[in-house]
Amino acid sequence: MTGFGSLSAPARELLARAAWLAAEPVPRDLAEALHPRAGDGPVDELARAGLVSPGPDGGFVLPAEAADSARSAFGERGRDESVLALSHYLGDEGSPGEVARCLTLLPHLVRWVGLTRPEDDFAAGAMLMNRVVVLLLHQQMGASALPVAERVVRACEIHVGPDDVRTWRTRSALASVLDQGGHVRRAARQAEKVIAGVSALYGEDQPDVWTTRNNLGAMYMRLGEYDRAARVVRQLVEHHTAVAGPRDRMTLMARHNLAVVLRKAGRLAEALEIWAACVPEFETALGATDPDTVDVRRSYASALEEQAGPDTSDMSPEEAEHTLERLSGEPGRLTQRHLAALIHRATQLRNQGRLDEAESDFRRAIDLGSREVGRGHPLVVSAHYRLALLHHLRGQDDLALEIAERSLLVSERSLGRTHDETLMTVVFVLSMLARQKRLDELQQRIEDWLADIIGGWGFGHPLVRELARNRSGLALYGVEWVGAGRSRPKSPGH
Incomplete structure (x- = not known):
């Protein structure tokens, strides 16, 4: 601990944990997650020692050089505590500000992943990584989560088991991350493996099979493989109709998705026939102002406009x-x-x-x-x-x-x-x-x-x-x- 021996115990603990994070701003609430007493003086003490640059909100920035020195001095001390602090900072699922906090901690988590090995992971760390991946996917920001998504798959394979349903879910999430990042072919291959693996181990009725199949249909469509996409979506229509009924949201959305695929494939008449039948059912089952109803009605209107053919602007x-x-x-x-x-x-x-x-x-x-x-x-x-x-x-x-x-x-x-x-x-x-x-x-x-x-x-x-x-x-x-x-x-x- 050469160079750090004069620091107080709270300052050393804060430094040992922050050394595993990125050279990005650490806001006050994240600093307090790293060490409960961070706001009582350790940040000021580290700033006086020239190790951190204090922020206006009580947080700080730890330069990369100081972080490297701290890891050399403290070894692996603080490694596990740092990722637990990130989990604590993220808070309860669905809590206000969860997405904003997720985006704040992402560079720190990516840095932690880069400094550690999957073999050294533990359950809480893997669950934090998976939660971040899912949050980013929901925000259509999956591309930025690729290193974390790949790491969480490997961590679950080692510590949970390669055939555990939780591991298969992380593989499915990785497929979605690849898809959002533009690696659609890789994403489709990953999704195909998930469907085959989960079906073999847990049966065709396992919910993850159908969630991944839904994503796979969209991937095929983006690849221009419309016949394959249509076959997958027809399977979804049949499945959701049998399980939840014809007026369930998932069933209705599968029918809409089939119309989208057919329109992309140039089969406009078939797509319009589906929309003409299901738009009134959306309005009855979900309500006229439901976001899905609005989106489907808009798609139908656009398709009708396309069907109208040549315009009449020059008609005598x-x-x-x-x-x-x-x-x-x-x-x-x-x-x-x-x-x-x-x-x-x-x-x-x-x-x-x-x-x-x-x-x-x-x-x-x-x-x-x-x-x-x-x-x-x-x-x-x-x-x-x-x-x-x-x-x-x-x-x-x-x-x-x-x-x-x-x-x-x-x-x-x-x-x-x-x-x-x-x-x-x-x-x-x-x-x-x-x-x-x-x-x-x-x-x-x-x-x-x-x-x-x-x-x-x-x-x-x-x-x-x-x-x-x-x-x-x-x-x-x-x-x-x-x-x-x-x-x-x-x-x-x-």
């Missing part, structure tokens, strides 16, 4: 009339092209000043579309926006704003905040608020939506540049906003 009035005449007599469900042609004709009538006829067509499109494809379908949202613009042309700005506000709520929920139709509606709402001098509401809306507008259209779009340039001064005029939005190519024309 005669072509629109011919399409409407030909399709209006066909029995069965309203087609997307029929609806698009109706909106296109209404838009042309509006641009010709034939506002009463245009309003009739827009309202017919909204009524038919809401019943047949849903209020949140892009074409129905588009019809609402165009109807609002028609009322603005009549000088009925209050009514125009009311229609646009209602449409925005539906569009945001069904299509998302960066979909073109949502953004077009937002822009119209902003223009109406500016015209009516409702500046407080206008400023708040700009703050709420500017990032989404930039994300959807890019900073190079003239409207985005104008919004950003005038954000603080609110020197915007509604006519210019609408003009910038109308210049964007759309289907059908705005």
Whole structure:
């Protein structure tokens, strides 16, 4: 302990444990986890000795050189206590701030893994590592956990047993870490081994088999192996239906995932058939505002938009009339092209000043579309926006704003905040608020939506540049906003 003999016992204990951590800031609460008396003077004592740099919150930074010297002096003393302190710092599962603490301790845990051997691990240390891996996976940050995930697998193989179900779970987590890190082929091979191993040892009904199989289906899809992905997901649909019933969340999500795979494979009609059947079941079983319901409804709307085929932006009035005449007599469900042609004709009538006829067509499109494809379908949202613009042309700005506000709520929920139709509606709402001098509401809306507008259209779009340039001064005029939005190519024309 050459050079450290003059330190008090608490300072030596704190230093011996901190020496196994990274040269990263150690906040006060982590310092107190390393040693309960850290806040009572040991940090100040180490700082006076020039061994640490104190932080403003009572924590510290231990430079790598000082840590190396401390490990040379103390040997393995403090090694196990340091990882136990990290576990104590992380706190109870699900406690407030758990994810933030996990991200704070990650570099320290990676450093500890790099300085120690799997043979020297113990159960508490392995469980801490596994918990961190799972937390990071849930935050879509699995790539940063790769060294920890690989280490926890090896530690469990040594100390728990290679065929223990807990070890297989760490291997499954490693597959997910590899997947999130972009090593999809390696991830799929690892997941295949987990499914085979757990099935052989514990049977096909073991829950981990189906959790890993669900992940494997997504991996196959990312690899472009759509037939294999579809086979896996069909197995999941059958399994969850038999175990939990057709209206269970897991069953419904498996059906949705099958539609996603089929759409990726170019089998759009089959995907739409699945979504058409299961979207109402999502709404009934889970509720219309459940996050999974919203996501599935958005996927369905996007697929319907894709099915609509070529846009009608360049369709002549005669072509629109011919399409409407030909399709209006066909029995069965309203087609997307029929609806698009109706909106296109209404838009042309509006641009010709034939506002009463245009309003009739827009309202017919909204009524038919809401019943047949849903209020949140892009074409129905588009019809609402165009109807609002028609009322603005009549000088009925209050009514125009009311229609646009209602449409925005539906569009945001069904299509998302960066979909073109949502953004077009937002822009119209902003223009109406500016015209009516409702500046407080206008400023708040700009703050709420500017990032989404930039994300959807890019900073190079003239409207985005104008919004950003005038954000603080609110020197915007509604006519210019609408003009910038109308210049964007759309289907059908705005």
